[in-house]
Amino acid sequence: MNQTSELIIAGFGGQGILFAGKVLAYGGMLAAKEVSWLPSYGPEMRGGTANCHVIVSDAPVSSPIITNPTLLIAMNKPSLDKFEDALVPGGMVFVDSTLIDRQVKRSDVRVHYIPATQLAQDMNAPKLANMIMLGKLIAEADMLTYDEVKTGLGKSVPSSKQDLLALNLKAINAGYGYKA
Amino acid sequence: MNQTSELIIAGFGGQGILFAGKVLAYGGMLAAKEVSWLPSYGPEMRGGTANCHVIVSDAPVSSPIITNPTLLIAMNKPSLDKFEDALVPGGMVFVDSTLIDRQVKRSDVRVHYIPATQLAQDMNAPKLANMIMLGKLIAEADMLTYDEVKTGLGKSVPSSKQDLLALNLKAINAGYGYKA
Amino acid sequence: MAIVFERPKSLSDVTLHYCPGCTHGIIHRLIAEVIDELDIEGKTIGVAPVGCSVFAYNYFNCDMQEAAHGRAPAVATGIKRADPGNIVFTYQGDGDLAAIGTAETVHAAARSENITVIFVNNAIYGMTGGQMAPTSLVGQVTQTSPYGRKTETQGYPLKVCETLATIQGTAYAERVSVDDVKNIKKAKAAIKKAFENQLAGRGFSIVEVLSTCPTNWGLSPVEALGWLRENMMPHYPLGIYKDITKEEKK
Amino acid sequence: MAIVFERPKSLSDVTLHYCPGCTHGIIHRLIAEVIDELDIEGKTIGVAPVGCSVFAYNYFNCDMQEAAHGRAPAVATGIKRADPGNIVFTYQGDGDLAAIGTAETVHAAARSENITVIFVNNAIYGMTGGQMAPTSLVGQVTQTSPYGRKTETQGYPLKVCETLATIQGTAYAERVSVDDVKNIKKAKAAIKKAFENQLAGRGFSIVEVLSTCPTNWGLSPVEALGWLRENMMPHYPLGIYKDITKEEKK
Amino acid sequence: MAKVTFLEDRCKGCELCTTVCPKKIVVMSKHRMNAKGFHPAEVLEMDKCIGCAFCATICPDAVITVEK
Amino acid sequence: MAKVTFLEDRCKGCELCTTVCPKKIVVMSKHRMNAKGFHPAEVLEMDKCIGCAFCATICPDAVITVEK
Amino acid sequence: MSDKVLMKGNEAIAEAAMRAGCRHFFGYPITPQTELAAYMAKKMPKVGGLFLQAESEVAAINMVYGAAGAGVRVMTSSSSPGISLKQEGISYIAGADLPCLIVNIVRGGPGLGGIQPAQSDYFQATRGGGHGDYRLIVLAPSSVQEMVDLTYLAFDLGDKYRMPVMIIGDGMLGQMMEPVVFDDTKGGGTGEKAWATTGTRMARKRNIINSLYITPEELEKLVWEREKKYDTVRAAEVRFEQYAAGDAEYIIAAYGTTARIAKNAIDTLRREGYKVGLIRPITLWPFPNEAFSRAAKTAKAFLTVEMSTGQMVEDVRLSVDGKVPVHFYGRTGGMVPSPAEIIEKIKSIAGGDK
Amino acid sequence: MSDKVLMKGNEAIAEAAMRAGCRHFFGYPITPQTELAAYMAKKMPKVGGLFLQAESEVAAINMVYGAAGAGVRVMTSSSSPGISLKQEGISYIAGADLPCLIVNIVRGGPGLGGIQPAQSDYFQATRGGGHGDYRLIVLAPSSVQEMVDLTYLAFDLGDKYRMPVMIIGDGMLGQMMEPVVFDDTKGGGTGEKAWATTGTRMARKRNIINSLYITPEELEKLVWEREKKYDTVRAAEVRFEQYAAGDAEYIIAAYGTTARIAKNAIDTLRREGYKVGLIRPITLWPFPNEAFSRAAKTAKAFLTVEMSTGQMVEDVRLSVDGKVPVHFYGRTGGMVPSPAEIIEKIKSIAGGDK
Numbered sequence A, B: 001m002n003q004t005s006e007l008i009i010a011g012f013g014g015q016g017i018l019f020a021g022k023v024l025a026y027g028g029m030l031a032a033k034e035v036s037w038l039p040s041y042g043p044e045m046r047g048g049t050a051n052c053h054v055i056v057s058d059a060p061v062s063s064p065i066i067t068n069p070t071l072l073i074a075m076n077k078p079s080l081d082k083f084e085d086a087l088v089p090g091g092m093v094f095v096d097s098t099l100i101d102r103q104v105k106r107s108d109v110r111v112h113y114i115p116a117t118q119l120a121q122d123m124n125a126p127k128l129a130n131m132i133m134l135g136k137l138i139a140e141a142d143m144l145t146y147d148e149v150k151t152g153l154g155k156s157v158p159s160s161k162q163d164l165l166a167l168n169l170k171a172i173n174a175g176y177g178y179k180a
Numbered sequence C, D: 001m002a003i004v005f006e007r008p009k010s011l012s013d014v015t016l017h018y019c020p021g022c023t024h025g026i027i028h029r030l031i032a033e034v035i036d037e038l039d040i041e042g043k044t045i046g047v048a049p050v051g052c053s054v055f056a057y058n059y060f061n062c063d064m065q066e067a068a069h070g071r072a073p074a075v076a077t078g079i080k081r082a083d084p085g086n087i088v089f090t091y092q093g094d095g096d097l098a099a100i101g102t103a104e105t106v107h108a109a110a111r112s113e114n115i116t117v118i119f120v121n122n123a124i125y126g127m128t129g130g131q132m133a134p135t136s137l138v139g140q141v142t143q144t145s146p147y148g149r150k151t152e153t154q155g156y157p158l159k160v161c162e163t164l165a166t167i168q169g170t171a172y173a174e175r176v177s178v179d180d181v182k183n184i185k186k187a188k189a190a191i192k193k194a195f196e197n198q199l200a201g202r203g204f205s206i207v208e209v210l211s212t213c214p215t216n217w218g219l220s221p222v223e224a225l226g227w228l229r230e231n232m233m234p235h236y237p238l239g240i241y242k243d244i245t246k247e248e249k250k
Numbered sequence E, F: 001m002a003k004v005t006f007l008e009d010r011c012k013g014c015e016l017c018t019t020v021c022p023k024k025i026v027v028m029s030k031h032r033m034n035a036k037g038f039h040p041a042e043v044l045e046m047d048k049c050i051g052c053a054f055c056a057t058i059c060p061d062a063v064i065t066v067e068k
Numbered sequence G, H: 001m002s003d004k005v006l007m008k009g010n011e012a013i014a015e016a017a018m019r020a021g022c023r024h025f026f027g028y029p030i031t032p033q034t035e036l037a038a039y040m041a042k043k044m045p046k047v048g049g050l051f052l053q054a055e056s057e058v059a060a061i062n063m064v065y066g067a068a069g070a071g072v073r074v075m076t077s078s079s080s081p082g083i084s085l086k087q088e089g090i091s092y093i094a095g096a097d098l099p100c101l102i103v104n105i106v107r108g109g110p111g112l113g114g115i116q117p118a119q120s121d122y123f124q125a126t127r128g129g130g131h132g133d134y135r136l137i138v139l140a141p142s143s144v145q146e147m148v149d150l151t152y153l154a155f156d157l158g159d160k161y162r163m164p165v166m167i168i169g170d171g172m173l174g175q176m177m178e179p180v181v182f183d184d185t186k187g188g189g190t191g192e193k194a195w196a197t198t199g200t201r202m203a204r205k206r207n208i209i210n211s212l213y214i215t216p217e218e219l220e221k222l223v224w225e226r227e228k229k230y231d232t233v234r235a236a237e238v239r240f241e242q243y244a245a246g247d248a249e250y251i252i253a254a255y256g257t258t259a260r261i262a263k264n265a266i267d268t269l270r271r272e273g274y275k276v277g278l279i280r281p282i283t284l285w286p287f288p289n290e291a292f293s294r295a296a297k298t299a300k301a302f303l304t305v306e307m308s309t310g311q312m313v314e315d316v317r318l319s320v321d322g323k324v325p326v327h328f329y330g331r332t333g334g335m336v337p338s339p340a341e342i343i344e345k346i347k348s349i350a351g352g353d354k
């Protein structure tokens, strides 16, 4: 069977949820994999919750909607509440422990707690908690390699904003190297 | 089989074609027969040709459209040209000979020539050629009786215009009594 | 002897379908004369409305489009934007332009679409048999105001030029009439100006032409001209309501 | 101590969904205050538009209808004509009233429909994410004028009050603003007058309220008030454009 | 010397031309009828025509040509 | 003597009220957050309040009640 | 019962509507529904009712929305292009569960088309020309008397099910005169509409007329509930006429004007020994599926006759579901089929088989 | 061939249209097609093209009419309520035989409804929401790449047959990103359009763009000629995809978004031993009738899955014509069916029968 990663990234609007997903989708695409990226949209686009579904697979993607993710990045509590139960058994969840004060209840999934928002603030880049989570994701999960994501990032950031690129990469590195 | 008269009245707009039909339809209705009245309508409502289809029957009327009339009143040449061939064999045609300078070609129909427009002008009622034709129709055809048409006329003329009623009746009488 | 007056070339050589004495015909001829004089027949595209002038597409020798009721300014926008080098005019009645087409008219003006609008105000819906128009006068009897237009339920007649003059994009708005020879000449000058504005890229130009509908007014053609003068003109004063070329000069 | 200011009764007791600092909220409250003061909640029917204020039907305690985009004046006409004893108001954005609803607005005015229109001009399409509105200023950057509104292709901003003032059926047209306390008080007086006109049967009354859209203008709420003052007010001067009660007096 | 010619079959008998002729020489033919069934306009006293083209200017059906 | 009360959970932290208070006593709470996640407005020096209701007048969310 | 009078179809609808308690008409002029509006303009003021000529069809249908939401019996009428313009409004009316009457006196299309009779708006009427999952009750009279009767019915059904009802006719039905009788025991008006925006009078919770449901779960729930209502209508309100259909081997499906012509053809064919009958849908929606599927058990073939290139024939096919062949004969663009054409078509289908 | 890029469906349509030579876009803002117009607004000026935000959908579609009549490749896009408003204009475009592209990114209805994905405008798209006998070619992509490919195709088909083409998507397809490649050998523009109103230049007879034919004989002739053209399209332009359909005993019919979800369900069902396959119409009109009627010879049953209360299912039934049962499963109002729901439905249809 084919290798398929189905990731939901979820959090507040403004946390860069959609962008993080895009980086992964680009990374997958440039690594010659099949990918899809699906945002939640709706009346609550401004403020409120945001999530996106990213699929990276060796085989063509059927539905871009993920019902049971293999991977979950939860960047606030409502998101964890909403998606925890949907994770496949054996799936993996990444929790921003700065913003989520509870533990994951399921025992059949692997859990990584990262105080990403705190780390980002420490780096003086409060908006880059998303990249820190991404770094941890690629370190732990078998979705994409560090290099693949780096390439994806390069494509996702306009060439006019190279300083941004460096900063994002720094955050990815921070997450990649983070040990609880 | 039921007795059914299917009459087409045709001529110019302004000749009172539609009104003549209405008088007959009312006459039939008040005589407890089944009736329908169908005008031609179209872009040429003002000027141009006008015709109406009147059915009077003992049985319910199916289609109000007459394909093959049993009776035809032709009040100008284009009308005769258009409908002569459609008449059923044995049908009857009434020709306003003031305005139509040709003879009816068919030999299997009965023909009545009435110089109705001339008669009407002579009566100083140039608009009432239609009623003269109607008078002749009821005299010759087995569609409605004189009294029935008189009742129909009464219903068709607003009660506020009683002098008009008298004039119309005079014209009907003229046609009724007309002998070539 | 030389010809001093003849049928303009860009008016096609067919009988107009209008009722006897209907001044739609005069307005058609004036437009054709202007197209001839400006020598633009080959690059002009006209837009016919839905109304008595629906068959206008048969009457001009230039390319023509038939628009949905009220949408001529939008259709003209599409044509003009497809090739801004062409000259595009609409010909519209008062139902078409001032009722169902209100939004299209106002916004063609707001965008200052570089088109020419000939607006035929006959205070009635001619084609459909004489219903009340937005420009019907107070008290006017029509099929749908059988007791006379009543302001309480049917409101007040719209003054299109006055209203469009408040819109910045309107380059030119003039009201003319075709009730007599002098006014017909003025009407032609206005129509010419409206086309010249387009040639010069000045933007939205509208000429409102007071016109008769003898049939639905229930008058003879000659009486109809009198009714226009006595009833329409006082409510719809002739004149220029906006002219950016004058403002430029100031 | 007595209460000198509290939430008006006819504003329902829920959180408005508007973005922080969006002045839609102020305008809602002013309407509710006027309804309270005139004691007409029980006979008032409001019409919500499609726009950010689409949920207005949740915010007033009176009966409400949600209209299709731009059609609030037509819907209000239906409601008012069903029972002329009721008080009917619409609440509409600039896309709703001045773009897609142009014809409905102009003709409600022409008919002098005895309704009250509250027109919220924020120079943008708020709800759909910041597209150009008919009232967007020249040069204003929006999602659909990413290089700034250009007059050549996108035309000129519409001045609704100025235009409606030319229509005979308009009883009252005033432009107000809610950028500071003084103007908010004037705005309320105008809204009150627009309702009083309806109670007195004077016909079509419109109050245009200059309003902010911090979100789509990309400004903080406080900055947005400044932008309104500096950019909108010069183009959209505050004041009364028509008032038949003044004309009556003359 | 001036001359007007009528494309007679296009005339709808509306009489507008008769009202504007300064010489009052445009009249409706009482007896003739054109192909459309209208009594067409005509000028009987052509020598009085001054070629002002008023008649042609007001004719809604472009019936009239004027030479001078 | 005047008093303003905030229906704090309705406050969206827009700061409009802070710009109109003649006494400059309406400020944004730096540390508190309401249920919606906004830093609400508050008045610390209530004794300076003159009950002018300017703050309430400009508040888009009808957060403020004023007594006097 | 009133006296028998001779009336045009268009006028008969107007008169019946007024007798059914309709006091609010909003419309925009268009041929060939002209007489309907003209009649209203004349008569409404006499009974304290309102005839309002709107600035457009779009405005008219939204006025209808407003008045329907305010609880009165209200209607509009138009013809094909005008009905197209009303589609958004109709979808809103259906989405807000409001009753009203919409009359479409169909003309030839597409586009500006012509003004002669046609039936080419069948799809639009029965499949929802507007967006979303919704239905209209669509009534298709074929005589002036039926125009009267169905107008009463339209208002009653609309109020009963809180949904828009369309009467679909054509210029021929609109312009022809036939004797009609008005049943004055019917009509008279509006029952209690507790949901309407009539002003709370501070005596009840506010009413809201609305079709916006931003949460998909909520919207879906509502749409399925409405679908259940539609099922009730499908079960209870199907109407059709059978004509010589009992023993018929060949069944003509036709409605409105074409049904009348089909009857002429059937009379002739029967005389010649052909066993031909007619099923005439009176409700185009809900469509009389069962009448057709029942007939399919005994009939050899169906012939659908329409003034279109073939629209209702799909409903006949869906009803017959492959059991026997369903043929089609159509005229369009304002042309009306003649009995002779139908006779010929039936004969060719039947072969020599009488 | 250009590089692979990641793009939203809405933007991909816009980019493909421009590459296909479309330089004229007229539209009015509405969710969820927003990104399409925003992309056009940004990019058109860069290539000398025109993005024009009209005052309404009605104006926009009539601008499209004008520009199409003037011979350029032109398009508009909207979502359900906006598409309803365009119905008169679309009927005019069809009636004047003009090519153009209309994009409908469908949302839940009826009325204002919601903004989540839906397929409840199927009837409107395929049956003509407007008046008269006319058709649109309706293309239903189910991936972002297909949105690109079908956009090129849409312009080509439109020009070839002189008829309006609709691309029907939904918010999910519009907002999702997938890799796409633009085939630059395609597109590039407008062939000679001798019928267009480009100005006679005094070198040819005038051209007239029109849909009015007041003589019914003439109008009928034209409508039947157009119907013949439609027959050509029916014969030549049907497009569909089969997925695991070869040996399938149960065939799912689904298009667009739902087809993708159906594939997920099929993968699972196949793994469990159910012989399930998919026929995915790519052209909703012309509908792939034959693909279904052929499959009906071997399949035991069909299941139509739609985001509506049941619209395309009628076309499936018409194709299958009673040969085997046609079931339906629908979600609506913005709800998207899950693979699990489809799996359950298939299992209940199959009974134990794998």
Ligand SMILES: Cc1ncc(C[n+]2csc(CCOP(=O)(O)OP(=O)(O)O)c2C)c(N)n1
Binding pocket: C050, C051, C052, C053, C069, C092, C093, C094, C095, C096, C097, C120, C122, C124, C125, C126, C127, C128, C133, G028, G029, G030, G031, G057, G081, G082, G085
């Ligand atoms: C959408 C639509 N609505 C209505 C009509 C019917 N209609 C045709 S012409 C017309 C009004 C014509 O009046 P006007 O524009 O004043 O032109 P006139 O005939 O007076 O020159 C109307 C309402 C139509 N064809 N299409």
Ligand SMILES: Cc1ncc(C[n+]2csc(CCOP(=O)(O)OP(=O)(O)O)c2C)c(N)n1
Binding pocket: D050, D051, D052, D053, D069, D092, D093, D094, D095, D096, D097, D120, D122, D124, D125, D126, D127, D128, D133, H028, H029, H030, H031, H057, H081, H082, H085
């Ligand atoms: C027929 C139709 N077209 C378009 C839309 C999409 N739409 C919703 S709100 C809106 C514009 C809102 O702008 P405005 O009226 O200025 O109100 P604001 O949000 O700025 O208060 C649009 C175009 C729609 N719902 N219906």
Ligand code: SF4
Binding pocket: C017, C018, C019, C021, C022, C023, C024, C052, C122, C126, C127, C212, C213, C214, C215, C216
């Ligand atoms: S109906 Fe009126 S406007 Fe139309 S052609 Fe006749 S006179 Fe002219």
Ligand code: SF4
Binding pocket: D017, D018, D019, D022, D023, D024, D052, D122, D126, D127, D212, D213, D214, D215, D216
């Ligand atoms: S988007 Fe703009 S107008 Fe809409 S609520 Fe937010 S700030 Fe107000």
Ligand code: SF4
Binding pocket: E002, E004, E020, E021, E022, E023, E024, E025, E026, E043, E048, E049, E050, E051, E052, E053, E054, E055, E056, E066
């Ligand atoms: S040209 Fe002048 S003078 Fe001669 S007939 Fe005509 S109007 Fe009379």
Ligand code: SF4
Binding pocket: C021, E006, E010, E011, E012, E013, E014, E015, E016, E017, E018, E040, E041, E058, E059, E060, E061, E062, E063, E064
């Ligand atoms: S104005 Fe023209 S149409 Fe009228 S009578 Fe004179 S010549 Fe004939």
Ligand code: SF4
Binding pocket: F002, F004, F020, F021, F022, F023, F024, F025, F026, F043, F048, F049, F050, F051, F052, F053, F054, F055, F056, F066
């Ligand atoms: S009432 Fe006046 S003084 Fe008191 S806090 Fe508010 S604005 Fe300041």
Ligand code: SF4
Binding pocket: D021, F006, F010, F011, F012, F013, F014, F015, F016, F017, F018, F040, F041, F058, F059, F060, F061, F062, F063, F064
């Ligand atoms: S104005 Fe109102 S919402 Fe804004 S900060 Fe002050 S209290 Fe809060």
Ligand SMILES: [Mg+2]
Binding pocket: C051, C093, C094, C095, C120, C121, C122, C123, C124, C125, C126, C133
């Ligand atoms: Mg007019």
Ligand SMILES: [Mg+2]
Binding pocket: D051, D093, D094, D095, D120, D121, D122, D123, D124, D125, D126, D133
């Ligand atoms: Mg706005």
